[in-house]
Amino acid sequence: MALPRERCLLWLFAVFRCLCFLNAVSVDTDKCDELRLGQYICETPKINDVTQEPENCTNYTAFVPCIPAPNITCRNYNGIVNTFNGKEVGFYKPFSCRNVTGYSYKVAVALSLFLGWLGADRFYLGYPALGLLKFCTVGFCGIGSLIDFVLISVQIVGPADGSSYIIDYYGARLTRLVIDNDTYRKKQMEQ
Structure with missing residues (x-):
């Protein structure tokens, strides 16, 4: 018969082994x-x-x-x-x-290039007042048509509903970089 002290040590050893086993089994796995x-x-x-x-x-x-x-x-x-x-x-x-609703980038650029002086590009994109102004002033005497062509080509002017152009998935998509309060700015080293 084991002595009370030895029995207590065996009991503590068994509890220790169980805790070690449970710890090994319950290793935290990543998501x-x-x-x-x-x-x-x-x-x-x-x-x-x-x-x-x-x-x-x-x-x-x-x-x-x-x-x-x-x-x-x-x-x-x-x-x-x-x-x-x-x-x-x-x-x-x-x-x-991107959220697209049906305005093609290729069509908008082609309308701006060939019929921009008539305001067809602005009518197509959903800006009827600007389209009518370009039509009545013959494209702001040509300068407005050139400016609109550049703005549409670099995708600054988009559809009036706030959606994006339909552009080929691996096409000429532009991503605008924005700096806000959450942007990390690296300090310049002083010379």
């Missing part, structure tokens, strides 16, 4: 959407032929399915830990897309 590059691969989005944007684009965001590599263990959005085989979807990665 699937926090995997590192190389641990997953995302499918390419399906592009709509008419809008030239991803098919599931809503609120300037589209989601594409991503597949973790084989034998990667991660926690999905429900909190369930799963080990993947390399063929099942682990998460959906969001990426930005």
